[in-house]
Amino acid sequence: MQRRDAIKTGFSLVGLLAASSFVYKEYANAKPVLKLRPPAALDEDEFLTRCIRCGLCVEACPFDTLKLAEFKDSGVGIGTPFFTPRDIPCFMCEDIPCVVECPTEALDPKLVTKDGALDINMAKMGVAVVDEKNCVAYFGIQCDACYRACPLIDKALLIDYKRNERTGKHAFLLPIVNSDYCTGCGKCEIACITDKAAITVLPRDMVIGKVGNNYVKGWVEGDDAKLKDADTKMHLDSKKGMKYLNGDEL
Amino acid sequence: MKFTIARRVVQLAILGLFIAGNIYGVNILKGNLSSSELFGVIGLSDPYALLQLFLAGFSVGSASVIGALIVVIFYAFIAPRAFCSWVCPINILTDLGAYIRTKLKIGKNIINISSNSRYYLFALSLIFSFTFGIAAFESVSYIGAFTRGVVYLSGSAISIAIIIICIEAFLGKRLICGHLCPLGAFWALISRYSLIRIYHNSKNCTHCNKCKAVCPEIQVLDIIGKESKNIRSECISCGRCVEACNDDALNFSILKFRREE
Numbered sequence A: 001m002q003r004r005d006a007i008k009t010g011f012s013l014v015g016l017l018a019a020s021s022f023v024y025k026e027y028a029n030a031k032p033v034l035k036l037r038p039p040a041a042l043d044e045d046e047f048l049t050r051c052i053r054c055g056l057c058v059e060a061c062p063f064d065t066l067k068l069a070e071f072k073d074s075g076v077g078i079g080t081p082f083f084t085p086r087d088i089p090c091f092m093c094e095d096i097p098c099v100v101e102c103p104t105e106a107l108d109p110k111l112v113t114k115d116g117a118l119d120i121n122m123a124k125m126g127v128a129v130v131d132e133k134n135c136v137a138y139f140g141i142q143c144d145a146c147y148r149a150c151p152l153i154d155k156a157l158l159i160d161y162k163r164n165e166r167t168g169k170h171a172f173l174l175p176i177v178n179s180d181y182c183t184g185c186g187k188c189e190i191a192c193i194t195d196k197a198a199i200t201v202l203p204r205d206m207v208i209g210k211v212g213n214n215y216v217k218g219w220v221e222g223d224d225a226k227l228k229d230a231d232t233k234m235h236l237d238s239k240k241g242m243k244y245l246n247g248d249e250l
Numbered sequence B: 001m002k003f004t005i006a007r008r009v010v011q012l013a014i015l016g017l018f019i020a021g022n023i024y025g026v027n028i029l030k031g032n033l034s035s036s037e038l039f040g041v042i043g044l045s046d047p048y049a050l051l052q053l054f055l056a057g058f059s060v061g062s063a064s065v066i067g068a069l070i071v072v073i074f075y076a077f078i079a080p081r082a083f084c085s086w087v088c089p090i091n092i093l094t095d096l097g098a099y100i101r102t103k104l105k106i107g108k109n110i111i112n113i114s115s116n117s118r119y120y121l122f123a124l125s126l127i128f129s130f131t132f133g134i135a136a137f138e139s140v141s142y143i144g145a146f147t148r149g150v151v152y153l154s155g156s157a158i159s160i161a162i163i164i165i166c167i168e169a170f171l172g173k174r175l176i177c178g179h180l181c182p183l184g185a186f187w188a189l190i191s192r193y194s195l196i197r198i199y200h201n202s203k204n205c206t207h208c209n210k211c212k213a214v215c216p217e218i219q220v221l222d223i224i225g226k227e228s229k230n231i232r233s234e235c236i237s238c239g240r241c242v243e244a245c246n247d248d249a250l251n252f253s254i255l256k257f258r259r260e261e
């Protein structure tokens, strides 16, 4: 009797060990993944309250771009769609099937509709950022792989010509991203010729800055309108100045 | 056995249709159990998931609302928790775990909790959804994770399956479906007035207790041999008791309000 109990306890322990090793495996494999959402996704917080994790967008995408996050994709809500451009970028379908299929409007067609028609170029999935240290164009070598790949060529991705002072007779052809137009599709990222892409799509909220109202662009008509109700009182924090003066740096 | 075979056929067919739809583009069922598309036109949504999303953001897409209503009405009228025993793929795993448990004659639970815990978890999931603005149970749902793993053919389904089978076999008897699952609790509440019920005829009952030996929700069989009536909505309509009973004391009955002849 005692022996049989011991065997049963043994079974349970082995079984639990097996279960916990699989839990461990799922968590240990977790790799941080960038939250790049399908086109027309709402702001992250709102997106999470809307997406029912059905995968209809994933299924609708003809290029297998989208994936539903699993335990191992840490940083992305489990079951919600995202994509990894270096693996498969968004090919910017004109009929945007992923958005059309979404039953909850977590992918909101309004965000990609202009004059009553779908316009994929309004998508804002992320923004491309160039690593100038590892982009070979900055070495002075001619490469325009990303530039040619961009569906919004000369709008989202431009080439800036600069004189190469080192050789004295060549030009740098430098890729520059205009975040106003970049959709974050990642076609540039997958086209990049370096081992690890020197142009990477990042979530927009990680990259795009925000200027306060205190700067007026004199050359933009009407920009001074923001001064109308401006608070003109001086806000000086004298303590901050004291701290700076008395700090060790000086 | 006939109900069990029928259930397995239905459960596997649904997964099969999802795989066919998602991977091979067969236009019958697409998506997964959270929300899907039937024949490419009728959208269906998990009403519990939608309820959480609603509490999280107070705005949900209209297509999904209609889809959820269709599903609620369907399940509210047919058998109690029919989703649990006829659709939910976790049920296959937990039954397998329970089978291993009986084969190995493991009697002791390592974890002992009340079967009411699922109602607390259900309430908690709604409160969490409201306060944290995110569908709380959906964010950790093993049902969703496993179904997605299966219907999009991803390897993580295997780990999740092993974890669930081990929990059922070694941690506690019918722990997941019978005690913890808030979705099961939701369906039990929805099924309050469902039409198809297991009816117990106590005149035929010989008190052999075979039904109690096989029932995954034994508390619903507390009337066995005492009263002739329909069984509570926590029953998952699996039909195991009907198969087990040799004395014709238990059977599915179509009308809930059937009177004793």
Ligand code: SF4
Pocket (backbone or CB within 6 Å): A038, A039, A060, A061, A062, A063, A064, A065, A066, A089, A090, A091, A092, A093, A096, A097, A098, A099, A120
């Ligand atoms: S726009 Fe096309 S390629 Fe891009 S995610 Fe949607 S379906 Fe896929």
Ligand code: SF4
Pocket (backbone or CB within 6 Å): A050, A051, A052, A053, A054, A055, A056, A057, A058, A079, A080, A081, A101, A102, A103, A104, A105, A106, A107, B035
């Ligand atoms: S179709 Fe919409 S609700 Fe479904 S997973 Fe994609 S974004 Fe989420």
Ligand code: SF4
Pocket (backbone or CB within 6 Å): A127, A128, A149, A150, A151, A152, A156, A157, A177, A181, A182, A183, A184, A185, A186, A187, A188, A189, A201
């Ligand atoms: S992600 Fe790259 S390819 Fe796509 S629009 Fe932006 S710059 Fe162009």
Ligand code: SF4
Pocket (backbone or CB within 6 Å): B083, B084, B085, B088, B089, B090, B091, B094, B143, B176, B177, B178, B181, B182, B183, B184, B185
């Ligand atoms: S109790 Fe939950 S996990 Fe079990 S069968 Fe029902 S819905 Fe599925």
Ligand code: SF4
Pocket (backbone or CB within 6 Å): B198, B214, B215, B216, B217, B218, B220, B221, B231, B234, B235, B236, B237, B238, B239, B240, B241, B242
């Ligand atoms: S009462 Fe019968 S049908 Fe209901 S759960 Fe128990 S065995 Fe299954």
